Amino acid sequence: MEAAEEDNKQVIFKGFIVGIPKETDMEVKVGKIELKAPKGSGAILVKNLYLSCDPYMRGRMREFYGSYIPPFVPGQALEGFGVSKVIDSDNPNFKPGDFISGFTGWEEYSLIRKTEQLRKIQQDDIPLSFHVGLLGxxxxxxxxxxxxxxxxxxxxxxxxxxxxxxxxxxxxxxxxxxxxxxxxxxxxxxxxxxxxxxxxxxxxxxxxxxxxxxxxxxxxxxxxxxxxxxxxxxxxxxxxxxxxxxxxxxxxxxxxxxxxxxxxxxxxxxxxxxxxxxxxxxxxxxDYLDIFPRFLEQVVSYYKQGKIIYIEDMNEGLESAPSAFVGLFSGKNVGKQIIRVADE
Amino acid sequence: MEAAEEDNKQVIFKGFIVGIPKETDMEVKVGKIELKAPKGSGAILVKNLYLSCDPYMRGRMREFYGSYIPPFVPGQALEGFGVSKVIDSDNPNFKPGDFISGFTGWEEYSLIRKTEQLRKIQQDDIPLSFHVGLLGxxxxxxxxxxxxxxxxxxxxxxxxxxxxxxxxxxxxxxxxxxxxxxxxxxxxxxxxxxxxxxxxxxxxxxxxxxxxxxxxxxxxxxxxxxxxxxxxxxxxxxxxxxxxxxxxxxxxxxxxxxxxxxxxxxxxxxxxxxxxxxxxxxxxxxDYLDIFPRFLEQVVSYYKQGKIIYIEDMNEGLESAPSAFVGLFSGKNVGKQIIRVADE
Missing domain, CATH: 3.40.50.720 (NAD(P)-binding Rossmann-like Domain)
Structure with missing residues (x-):
């Protein structure tokens, strides 16, 4: 029996750009997705909760393949760092209910095939969204x-x-x-x-x-x-x-x-x-991922002791994603710009 | 009895400049000098043999005091690295006949009061002029x-x-x-x-x-x-x-x-x-003078083994100094630009 397909709202990258990004360079559309990780794929199917808007993403909007990260694919959803919840898993390292941070799509649900760089979040009293900001x-x-x-x-x-x-x-x-x-x-x-x-x-x-x-x-x-x-x-x-x-x-x-x-x-x-x-x-x-554990330990400790704070600028819903991203380049955001896609 | 004064040909810095140095920014004149290091001065009186033309000297031709080295003084001889022979000494570290390298004047004879950074040359089969180039x-x-x-x-x-x-x-x-x-x-x-x-x-x-x-x-x-x-x-x-x-x-x-x-x-x-x-x-x-001895040892050794060579562009006489210096900025020199002021 085939699983039913669900609606999947996405922020689509329309095509390569010149100059400062505009909202019209992106389009919010509803696609379909099967909420299953295919057998034998090693992939996971996640529900995206928070997406990170970062200036480096502008670099992926030009057709240049010589950088440390390839360009976005026109017609497909943008990609970026996010916090997500695992819905289905074909990968022994992840199980439904896990919270993860790492590269995901700008959409409600994503099928993630490259799982090597995902990080499993140990939930405690730190806001989940911090995993794409202070702790990301x-x-x-x-x-x-x-x-x-x-x-x-x-x-x-x-x-x-x-x-x-x-x-x-x-x-x-x-x-x-x-x-x-x-x-x-x-x-x-x-x-x-x-x-x-x-x-x-x-x-x-x-x-x-x-x-x-x-x-x-x-x-x-x-x-x-x-x-x-x-x-x-x-x-x-x-x-x-x-x-x-x-x-x-x-x-x-x-x-x-x-x-x-x-x-x-x-x-x-x-x-x-x-x-x-x-x-x-x-x-x-x-280039410094070997010291990531030390970073996490130290910054979590500072945060829990009240020695550091972290200011977020939270936009609600994928519809707000294009304007949130574009706002980075005029300094509209106050603090770390995040899009809340869904509640946990 | 006063010592007689001798003629002292000098390359005078005429005044602060804008743009690329010109020969007319300098003037070759004959002054007078007593060939004695005054008693109690701690100074040495040297005969200059080789002077080094270096591009950084252009920086000393502008009236800017915030750099790592002060500007030249208008109306006085230029300064630079040179190889000199001690004629008279009021300093126990130097005696007549010593060869030294370090900061000296663009002139035939110089009275050097700041002797701390001078280096005594151990003469061997390496050309003396190399001490403002390969070994300088x-x-x-x-x-x-x-x-x-x-x-x-x-x-x-x-x-x-x-x-x-x-x-x-x-x-x-x-x-x-x-x-x-x-x-x-x-x-x-x-x-x-x-x-x-x-x-x-x-x-x-x-x-x-x-x-x-x-x-x-x-x-x-x-x-x-x-x-x-x-x-x-x-x-x-x-x-x-x-x-x-x-x-x-x-x-x-x-x-x-x-x-x-x-x-x-x-x-x-x-x-x-x-x-x-x-x-x-x-x-x-x-900033690296602590490794100068290692440098000297290694490069001298390479040179003596024939593993490195060093090309000099030798101009004859102080009269040629302005054009030699100016030539640096159009790439006229082939190899290290040096002025031979006098024979040993």
Missing amino acids: MPGFTAYAGFFEVCSPKKGEYVFVSAASGAVGQLVGQLAKLHGCYVVGSAGTSQKVDLLKNKLGFDEAFNYKEEPNLDAAMKRYFPEGIDIYFDNVGGDMLDAALLNMRIHGRIAVCGMVSQQSLDNPQGIHNLFCLITKRIRMEGFLQS | MPGFTAYAGFFEVCSPKKGEYVFVSAASGAVGQLVGQLAKLHGCYVVGSAGTSQKVDLLKNKLGFDEAFNYKEEPNLDAAMKRYFPEGIDIYFDNVGGDMLDAALLNMRIHGRIAVCGMVSQQSLDNPQGIHNLFCLITKRIRMEGFLQS
């Missing part, structure tokens, strides 16, 4: 980038751009816990307020209100910057280069300001790398 | 940059720009001795010929004959570049970024193409730092 890729990006790339020392001056975002907010809090002086930049006064009054940054500023970023940095870092955790690239990176201290470190993480540009902006102040002997390093969290 | 700052820049910044591994693909220059020629030879595949770029066919037929590079190309540097790199590095030793910055750096391999390293050394620009050219491909997890690091040899 963005949180681990912050942790690996700060501790493994920035080589921080107590008392150092740390600057974080896009500081209230999914990655930045944790970088700043980890830097404070490490004994650093931390300043963040963001694009609204509401975010600046969050940074100073909820996330514990020493200082924060709204870059949109600074006619001269170099002057702003000199104001907040009269002694210069030891560590710049760069989530944006562009003008902010150029201004930071001028204000780095000798033997400073720049972790190049997001470049969200440049994600959508087919002709990325030029960076003019790289001569500072020499005069100030700066190390500038790009990284991906996936 | 440029050679040590190559050694420290390649081994300490580039983290080379046997079999890796290495690209060197300005490859026949004072630094590049040694980087390439060290890389070959380390078991790497090495390609160099230079600006004339004569230099390309040197790289391939005298300096032992696997391949070399004339960047001025390449309408598309990206295409040139893809031709010479179909598998990509593991290590880029960057002596020039600018377009070459942008093209190299596109052709780096995952976990590649870029040692940022000279940026000679940008030295004279008050508005340095923009670098557009820094997003590659993220996708390919590249480490890009500026450095100065002076």
Whole structure:
């Protein structure tokens, strides 16, 4: 007997794009899916609960196959990190009722065939959605980038751009816990307020209100910057280069300001790398997975002790997914942007 | 009784400049000097034999005091690395007849008060002039940059720009001795010929004959570049970024193409730092002086075994100094540019 097919709402990727993503680059449609993991497939069938909106996904919207991750397939649902519940399993490592995090589709139900990188969630009093934020890729990006790339020392001056975002907010809090002086930049006064009054940054500023970023940095870092955790690239990176201290470190993480540009902006102040002997390093969290257990243990412990918090921007329903994703590129989101697809 | 004053030909720095240095920014004049180290000064009086022309000196021609080295003083002789012979000494560490290398003036005779960083030369069968080249700052820049910044591994693909220059020629030879595949770029066919037929590079190309540097790199590095030793910055750096391999390293050394620009050219491909997890690091040899003895021992040994050679471009007389220095910025020099001031 064949299992009945269920409706499956999906966010379809319409085709490759140029420039900043628009809502019309995606389409919400209802397809059909059989809620079974086929015998012999080794796959699992999951119900998606939370989906993560991340700027790197813009990179998958161009037809370029030379990157660390292939492009999206036009006509199919987008993919991204999510938290899901197993409905059916043909895989001995997963059973119905398990909660997992990892790559899934932007849709109500997904059949996941590549199960190697999925993580089973040990449920406790931590919100499930945190597994795509604080305890997921963005949180681990912050942790690996700060501790493994920035080589921080107590008392150092740390600057974080896009500081209230999914990655930045944790970088700043980890830097404070490490004994650093931390300043963040963001694009609204509401975010600046969050940074100073909820996330514990020493200082924060709204870059949109600074006619001269170099002057702003000199104001907040009269002694210069030891560590710049760069989530944006562009003008902010150029201004930071001028204000780095000798033997400073720049972790190049997001470049969200440049994600959508087919002709990325030029960076003019790289001569500072020499005069100030700066190390500038790009990284991906996936290169550091061997320290993931340590990250999880430490950040969960900080969270349970109330030493760190994590701000989420939760959109409701798959219908809201295109606008939530597009909003990342204008800084509409306040904190980690998530789509709640379904209740547990 | 006062000592008689002697004529002292000098290359005077006329004043701060904008743009590419011109011969008229300097003036050769005859001053007077007493060939004595004043009692109680701790100084030494030297006769200068060889002076080194180095691109970094352009940086000292602008009125900017925030760099690692102060600007030249208008109206006074230029300064730079040199090989000199001690004539008179008020310092117990030096005696007349000693040969030294270190900072001296662009003039026939210099009174050196800061003697801490001078190095006494143990004379053997190595040409004295090598102490401002192969065994001096440029050679040590190559050694420290390649081994300490580039983290080379046997079999890796290495690209060197300005490859026949004072630094590049040694980087390439060290890389070959380390078991790497090495390609160099230079600006004339004569230099390309040197790289391939005298300096032992696997391949070399004339960047001025390449309408598309990206295409040139893809031709010479179909598998990509593991290590880029960057002596020039600018377009070459942008093209190299596109052709780096995952976990590649870029040692940022000279940026000679940008030295004279008050508005340095923009670098557009820094997003590659993220996708390919590249480490890009500026450095100065002076941060690595603890390994100078190892460098000296190893490079002297290689030289004596005939495993490395070093090409010098020797100009005769202080009168030729302005044109020799200016020539660096159009690539006129073939090999390390030196001015012979006097015979031993």
